[in-house]
Amino acid sequence: MIDRYAVIGNPIAHSKSPLIHSMFAAQTGQDISYEAILAPLDGFAATVERLRKEGYKGCNVTVPFKFEAYELVRELAERTPPAGAPTQRATNARAANTLKFHENFIDGDNTDGTGLVRNIERILGVSLHGKRILLIGAGGAAYGVALPLLLAEAHLFIANRTPEKADQFALHLGKLGHVVNVYNFPNEADRKQFDLIINATSAGLSNELPPLPADIFAPGALAYDMMYGRETPFMRFAREHGAQVADGLGMLVEQAAEAFYIWRGVRPDTAPIIAALRT
């Protein structure tokens, strides 16, 4: 029987994950199906349970369920030790985007950080070492990428619309042994420029722009929006203020490739797939 996988989110109709995984399957000769599933905002755990009962092998998790996915795996692991657990990457992020189902337990991982770092360093050719990075957002995506960025030896600043969540995020990273600065924008007294600004907010979904000062981009800066599929106000703003701009399609393909590897033990070649999706 064909092995079934899915991505769970809300909203989910825009997701390119089914297309990407079908391209991976064709490229690597793996016999799988992959679909997008809309879960009610209060129905994530029930949706996972239904998929497990129906024999699915695993799922990806997207907005807004990544923190809940991590908690689900952690609680299940506590009830069924020693089997099943969040990986170190998921624990560091307190968020999971890749679940692998077993009969009595679930493994949970987080491939977002690996996906982002691979896309920026290998595909876009931008070294993160020593760069001043502003990471905007304090949701599942931001938590997923922060530690991998720090491990690439970048200087990380974080900012978020709700400042208390940025403080909690900094505290969390502090507990992991990393000092990060919270950047409250726009703050005239604390003007800074960054080499890389990553928009890890969902502001683009509602066509909104996080409140950024116009002179925030250092010369040659890269503005990276995790959203993909269209130019967001953040991307437009960055372009108008002299930054290079990238969307999140490359990250999407790279994090998906890492999930595919976790499930299937085969690593797809991502570059031709990113190129094909762009055309």
Ligand SMILES: NC(=O)c1ccc[n+]([C@@H]2O[C@H](COP(=O)([O-])OP(=O)(O)OC[C@H]3O[C@@H](n4cnc5c(N)ncnc54)[C@H](OP(=O)(O)O)[C@@H]3O)[C@@H](O)[C@H]2O)c1
């Ligand atoms: N390309 C990829 O592979 C990839 C991977 C992961 C995520 N993403 C994208 O990344 C985005 C965030 O995902 P997530 O899982 O972190 O979502 P999430 O957990 O729901 O967090 C959303 C974040 O966006 C902020 N935000 C929402 N609307 C905003 C606005 N109008 N202005 C400023 N900040 C705003 C929230 O701030 P508050 O704390 O103030 O609410 C929060 O920090 C989504 O667009 C998702 O599609 C892409």
